[in-house]
Each structure stands twice: as structure tokens, then as C-alpha cells.
Amino acid sequence: LTRSQSKLNSIIYGQLERLEDSENSFIFLLHVNDTLMFGISVLNEELTDSLPSFIPEPRKQPKSSSRLEDITGQSTTSAPRCYCFISRYPLFHLHFSVLYSLLGKERYFHILSSVPHDSKDPNPPIDYGESQHLLIQYFNLNIPEQGHQVTFRLPDNSYLTTRYHGDIGTALIDWCLVPLCKLLSPSQVIALWQAAMREQQIIIVCRNLGVLSALVLSLIPLLQPLVFQGPLIPVLPHEMEECIHAPVPTIVGLPSLPQDLTASETASALILDVNGGRILSRQGSGSGPASGNWNLNLPKAKKLLSSLAPYFQELNPSTAPTNSSPFSIPGNRATIPLTQNINKKKGETSPYKTTEKEIASARKIAETFHSYNRWLLGRIAHNVLKTRPIDETPKIHLPIRFDFVEDVEKLRKKIAKDSELE
Secondary structure, eight states: OBOOHHHHHHHHHOOHHHHTSGGGEEEEEEEETTEEEEEEEEEEEEETTOOOTTSOSOOOOOOHHHHHHHHHHSOBOEEEEEEEEEESSOOHHHHHHHHHHHHHHHHHHHHHHHSOOOTTSSSOOOOTHHHHHHHHHHHTOOOOSTTSEEEEEOTTSOEEEEEOOOOHHHHHHHHHHHHHHHHSOHHHHHHHHHHHHTTOOEEEEOSOHHHHHHHHHTHHHHHTTSOOOSOEESSOOGGGGGGGGOSSOOEEEESSOOTTOOGGGGTTOEEEETTTTEEEESSOOOSSTTTOOOOOOOTTHHHHHHHHHHHHHHHOTTSOOOOSOOOOOOSSOEEEEOSSOTTTSTGGGOGGGOOHHHHHHHHHHHHHHHHHHHHHHHHHHTTSOOOOOGGGOSOOOSSOOHHHHHHHHHHHHHHHHHTSOO
């Protein structure tokens, strides 16, 4: 409940730019019959005693004068209301733009119905069906073939245009990688990638829901052509925080760390705490707390770092060039500060406000990771044990023979030797 006139004015007359703040806009994932769906969501602070005009339910339209008296004369309940598009098309910028336009129109309707008008024109014309028409048009929008432009006309006759890549990886690169690479240094991004490759638990903490979902989803394109096999949850609801304790590799996003979470419960996890501007991990740090170097036990790790550095500098000129080779300090959990403080770079880390130049740099970073992933897979592919499917095997011998176990152990040692630093 609120009696604050300033808060009330902000809810009713607030600017559309507040809706476009990444704190209020985020993405989640749904798997429906083996189809990946995207939830495009916007949180909007609203008065709970009114519904949007596009809700197909009969409702009384309050008179403007009495409505204003009610608002200013007594306590009014407000709460965040979530608006969401569910789509299998990763047209993130287009989806959010339509949602922002829809909510902006609703705010305009609300303002017109809340302020007093001249007695000669007590009921200004308001087309409450306009929002419904917008939703129907967007629902029936024809999606072209991969590589073609998608165009949608808004009620004000302006046009939204984007390119449909068809590939989920490309869409996630364009939306997610810029915030990640602005907040983290090259070695910190590699440390995050390495944790996912090792199927280590990863917890990302950020109160900005838009940045949070982007950071979690950024690991999908970074790992390609590999696919993370554990649960990947961009925004984990408070009621499901017990998922952190799951005995399987997980990548989860949290607005804040649970207060009752102990260090022993996340001893093996890598925690990217954007709120606190730090990374927590048992992997060691560099020569100083600001160096950002990590235990990158990878073949040709130094070459990978030097290849990424120029593109990171394009996104964040304050990123120091990587001249030193990565190294390890084993032992207790280390704390490393992030390259950027999200509180100081709030607008610059919004996925919705990235520029074409920034997206081009992000694609180069992704291409570098993809090249390295393919090279790494090619290096170990000859060591992979090849087995025939069960339905093609004439006989199944149980238990497993000891000579097979010995062969696996020899293979493990060979792979470990091949993966030494170069």
C-alpha cells in the first residue's frame, strides 16, 4: 500500500524509458515437446485495481474525476505485473519493442482516464481495442525464411525491422555477449567457459534481471558446438532456490544469494556475483586482486587470451591488454573483482541498447571461441572410445571386463597428457 504521491505519480505518469530499463526486462526458457521456447518478459509497476485494456474481461471504466479523487484520497495498492510473450523465434529486440509499445499505449490510456477534462469534452475518445488489435497483428506476423528481414508496423505507423537469423546461437550472441564482455575481462570469461566445460556448478547473481538472464544465456553460444547437459535457468524463482543443492551440474541465475546459503554448500561452485562486483571460486587468482587472471589449465590458453583481447577492448576500452600468461594459485576460494561495476555502467550493459558495432565485436568473440572449441574437439576426438548402439550389438556382456576398465584408465592418462599447456 502507498500514500506516497510521488510514487503514485511515477506509476501513472512515469516515462516509457523506465520500462526499457534492463532491470525490468528479462528472458527465460521453456522446453515444450522438445521445442525450445523463449519467454520475453517485462515487469511493470501498476495499480492492482485496474486491468490492461486488452484483457478480454468486462470491467467498469471509472470516471476520470472520481478516479483521481480515489487515487489521491486514500491508500492505493501497487505491485509489479509481468507481461510476457512466449515464442520459439529468438527475435528478442523485436519482441521487447512490441511489448514496450503495448505498455506505452496502456500508460497513455491510463493517463487519459485519470486526469480531469474540460466539461465540454468529459469523455475523450479512447480506442481501447487498439491494444488488442496490436496483439492480434503481432500474433499473425509472418516469419520469413532464415536470413530475411522481419518488419512490423506499430499503431503510430512507425516500423520495427530486424533480421531473422534462424539460428538460436546467433540470436543469443547478438543479445547476450555484449553485457558479458563489458562486465568481465577475457580471462574471467574463459574461466566461466572453463567451469561450464568441466560441468562445474555456476551461480550468477545480479539484481538486474535483464543482465542476469543475458549472462546465463551467453554460455549457450560460447560452448557451441557443444551443449551443456545440465539445467540452465536464466532467472531462478525464489521458491525454487533448493535447485542450487541439486547433485547435478547446473547454471542458474539469482537476483541475490540466499541468506542461509553457506560456503560449504557452494564450495565447488563458481559464483559470479555481479551485485558485489566479484567472482568467487576455488580456482586461483592472478598476481594481484585486480589482475583478473585465472587458473586456465588449457592448451594454448595464452594464444586464446591474446586473440580475444582486441575484441574486448573494442567493447570496453578500459580492458587492459593481456600480456602475461595465465597461471594458478591453488588453495582456498579466491575473490576477483569484475572488470566493470554494473552500478556505474548501468545503461551500457543493457542488452536492448547494444549497438551494431558492439554486436560485431561480440560476434568476433564468439567466432574465436567456436574456432577454439572445434580445434579442441579435433585434438581429443581420436581418443574417444567408439561404441555401437545397443540395438546393433548381437550380445551384451555383463559385467564389464577388467581389461576394458584398464583401457579406459590408460586412455584417461593419455588425454590428460595431451591436454597439457603448450
